[in-house]
Amino acid sequence: MKSNFKKVISTFAALAVTAASYTAAMPVGAVGSGNADTFPYTIEAEDMEGASVWTNNYGPAPKNTSGEGFFYLTGGSASFTVTVPEDGMYTITARCAQVLDKNGRQESIAVNGIKRMKNMPYSEEWVDFSFGSFRLNKGVNTIEFINEYGYMAIDTVTVSATPKHDYTLAEGTLTDKNATPEAKSLMAYLKSVYGSHIIAGQQEIYGGGHGGNYEWENEYLKDLTGKVPAIRGVDFMNYNPLYGWDDGTTERCIEWATERGGIVTASWHINVPKDFKNYTLGDRLDWKECTYKNYQSGEGSKDFDTRNVVIEGTKEYEYFQLAIKDLAAQLTRLQDAGVPVIWRPLHEAQGNEGNYSDGTAWFWWGDRGAETYKQVWKLLYTTLTEEYGLHNLIWEFNSYDYTNSASWYPGDDYVDIVAYDKYNVEYNRGDGKSSGPNLLAIPAKFDALYALTNGKKMVAMAENDTIPALDNLVVEDAGWLYFCPWYDGGNDGGTAFLGAAYQDFDELKKIYQSDYCITLDELPVDLYTNGGSTPVPVQVEKLIGDANCDGKVDTLDAVLVMQYLANSKNYPLTEQGKANADVDGNGISSSDAQAIQKLAIGG
Structure with missing residues (x-):
C-alpha cells in the first residue's frame, strides 16, 4: 500500500529555520x-x-x-x-x-x-x-x-x-477552466505538497539511447538509492512533420501513469527545416537537415522568421500548425488514457538572455525577443486547448532571473507553474569551487521566480545537473516543487548528469531516502482521482504545550506560539498544534507561550 503523504520536514532542520526566523521579532540593536x-x-x-x-x-x-x-x-x-x-x-x-x-x-x-x-x-x-x-x-x-x-x-x-515564503499563496487551480478531472487532481496534489516536500524527477534519454533501454536512469537510481523517481521527464521532439518517428514516448507515459502511478512532465524541442526557404510543407527530411537552434547560431534556419509563426497565411504559421497537429495527436492519446502532463513547451526561451539582435538566444522560439515569444506561447495554448480540446495539460513556463525576465512571462492566465533550469557545475557556480557537484539550493533563483508572480504560481526545478543537498533546500527555504536531472548519456556518451562529476552520491542517497523527498513508491493511490490521500494527522492525542506537534515540549514551541501571535499567516499552526498550544483553555495568547516555556524547563 502506498503511503498517503510523507512526513513533514525533518524536525531538527525545521526547528533551526523556525529559530532563525524568530530573531526577526527580537528588539532592534543600536546602530x-x-x-x-x-x-x-x-x-x-x-x-x-x-x-x-x-x-x-x-x-x-x-x-x-x-x-x-x-x-x-x-x-x-x-x-x-x-x-x-x-x-x-x-x-x-x-x-x-x-x-x-x-x-x-x-x-x-x-x-x-x-x-x-x-x-x-x-x-x-x-x-x-x-x-x-x-x-x-x-x-x-x-x-x-x-x-x-x-x-x-x-x-x-x-x-x-529573511521572512519565510508563504507557500499557501500558490494557486491549486488550473488556468484551463475545462481541465480534465485527472489534471485537476494532480494539480491539487502538487499544491498539497508544495513548500513542505520536493518531488523526485528524472529525464529519460530519447532517440534510442542506452541501446533502447528507456529505464536506464530509473534502474541506475534504484540501484544507488533504493528508490525510483516519482516524475518521468520525456520529450515529444520526435513527433514532427519532418523526420517524425514514433519512439514509444506516448506509450511509456501511459504505462508510467496508469500502471506505475507516476507523474509525467514533457518538453518539446520542436524542429524546423534548416533550409526553410526551399522546403515544401509536408515533405520529409533527414534529421540532420533540421534544427531547433536560433537563427544566428550558425546551426539555425536562416530563412525561418519566428515573427511569422503567429501570422496566418505565412509559411511559418502553416508549418507551426503542422507541428502542433502531430503533437496534439500524442497528447490526445494521453488525455484519452486519463494521463495529465506537466507540459513545458518552448522552454528556455530567454536562455543566455539572448534576443535576435545579438544572436545568442538558444532556440528559434526565443530569437525574436519577448513580445514575439509570448505571442507564440499564447497561440500554442489556445490552439491546443480550443482547437484540439486538450485539457489534460498543466502549463509550465521556463523563466530566468535576469533584470528583464518578467517581460517574457506570458501571463497568469496562460501559466500554471513557473520553472528554472539549474546548470551551475561548469559556469556561474556561486559555491566558491571550480569543479565537482554543486549542491547549492540556489535560493536567490527561487526567490526571483517566486517574486515573478508574487507567490501565486508554484516554482519548480524543471531541469538540473546536481540535485541540491537536502540541508540546503530546507535551511535556505528554497521550496522547489520538484527536481529533474537531465538524462545521462551513459555508454552512448554525452552529458552524464548522474555521474560523479555532477552528483554527490552520499547527498543523492540522503535526499532520495529522506522524508522531505517524494519518490514513486510514495505517491498516493488516488493521485488522479482525489488530489492525493488525506494526510493522516501526525498526532492524534493532545500533548499540552507541543505547538509544533513533534512529540515533545521545548522552548521552540514557545517560539512558534509567539510567531503565530505576531503573524499567523506566515507562521500557521495546525489544528492539533492550536489545541496543544492553548495551555489554559482560554484561547492562544502570550500567557500560553510563557506557560510552555515553564513546562519546557520543568517549572
Whole structure:
C-alpha cells in the first residue's frame, strides 16, 4: 500500500529555520553597537574593517549621513562580521547611493567568501538597496563589499532575518477552466505538497539511447538509492512533420501513469527545416537537415522568421500548425488514457538572455525577443486547448532571473507553474569551487521566480545537473516543487548528469531516502482521482504545550506560539498544534507561550 503523504520536514532542520526566523521579532540593536546577536543588526559603513570616512565623493554627495560620514567603495574593499544563533537566511540591505553610471553599476558582495553581483541603479540620494537573501551559518559570518566595479557610497548596512515564503499563496487551480478531472487532481496534489516536500524527477534519454533501454536512469537510481523517481521527464521532439518517428514516448507515459502511478512532465524541442526557404510543407527530411537552434547560431534556419509563426497565411504559421497537429495527436492519446502532463513547451526561451539582435538566444522560439515569444506561447495554448480540446495539460513556463525576465512571462492566465533550469557545475557556480557537484539550493533563483508572480504560481526545478543537498533546500527555504536531472548519456556518451562529476552520491542517497523527498513508491493511490490521500494527522492525542506537534515540549514551541501571535499567516499552526498550544483553555495568547516555556524547563 502506498503511503498517503510523507512526513513533514525533518524536525531538527525545521526547528533551526523556525529559530532563525524568530530573531526577526527580537528588539532592534543600536546602530554600531556591535551587538551582532540582535536583529535587525545595523552597522555604520565607515566602521567596517578596511573602510575610511568620506564626506564627499566623485559627483553629487548624498546629505544627512547617519554617522560621521560614509564609506566610498573605491580603491579598496571593506568587511564586517555578524554572529547568528542558527543556520538560516538573512537579507543584507545597504543604505547607499551611486552617481557614476545612470544605467546602473554592478556591485559585488561576498558572504563567507561566496560572491554575488547585483546592479545598483543611479541615485544621488540615499536609497535602501537589497543585495538579496543569503545563508548565514550558526556563529560568526563575514560580509564583504568588494571593490571590483565599485564607486558606490554606503552609509549603513543592515542584516535582518529573511521572512519565510508563504507557500499557501500558490494557486491549486488550473488556468484551463475545462481541465480534465485527472489534471485537476494532480494539480491539487502538487499544491498539497508544495513548500513542505520536493518531488523526485528524472529525464529519460530519447532517440534510442542506452541501446533502447528507456529505464536506464530509473534502474541506475534504484540501484544507488533504493528508490525510483516519482516524475518521468520525456520529450515529444520526435513527433514532427519532418523526420517524425514514433519512439514509444506516448506509450511509456501511459504505462508510467496508469500502471506505475507516476507523474509525467514533457518538453518539446520542436524542429524546423534548416533550409526553410526551399522546403515544401509536408515533405520529409533527414534529421540532420533540421534544427531547433536560433537563427544566428550558425546551426539555425536562416530563412525561418519566428515573427511569422503567429501570422496566418505565412509559411511559418502553416508549418507551426503542422507541428502542433502531430503533437496534439500524442497528447490526445494521453488525455484519452486519463494521463495529465506537466507540459513545458518552448522552454528556455530567454536562455543566455539572448534576443535576435545579438544572436545568442538558444532556440528559434526565443530569437525574436519577448513580445514575439509570448505571442507564440499564447497561440500554442489556445490552439491546443480550443482547437484540439486538450485539457489534460498543466502549463509550465521556463523563466530566468535576469533584470528583464518578467517581460517574457506570458501571463497568469496562460501559466500554471513557473520553472528554472539549474546548470551551475561548469559556469556561474556561486559555491566558491571550480569543479565537482554543486549542491547549492540556489535560493536567490527561487526567490526571483517566486517574486515573478508574487507567490501565486508554484516554482519548480524543471531541469538540473546536481540535485541540491537536502540541508540546503530546507535551511535556505528554497521550496522547489520538484527536481529533474537531465538524462545521462551513459555508454552512448554525452552529458552524464548522474555521474560523479555532477552528483554527490552520499547527498543523492540522503535526499532520495529522506522524508522531505517524494519518490514513486510514495505517491498516493488516488493521485488522479482525489488530489492525493488525506494526510493522516501526525498526532492524534493532545500533548499540552507541543505547538509544533513533534512529540515533545521545548522552548521552540514557545517560539512558534509567539510567531503565530505576531503573524499567523506566515507562521500557521495546525489544528492539533492550536489545541496543544492553548495551555489554559482560554484561547492562544502570550500567557500560553510563557506557560510552555515553564513546562519546557520543568517549572
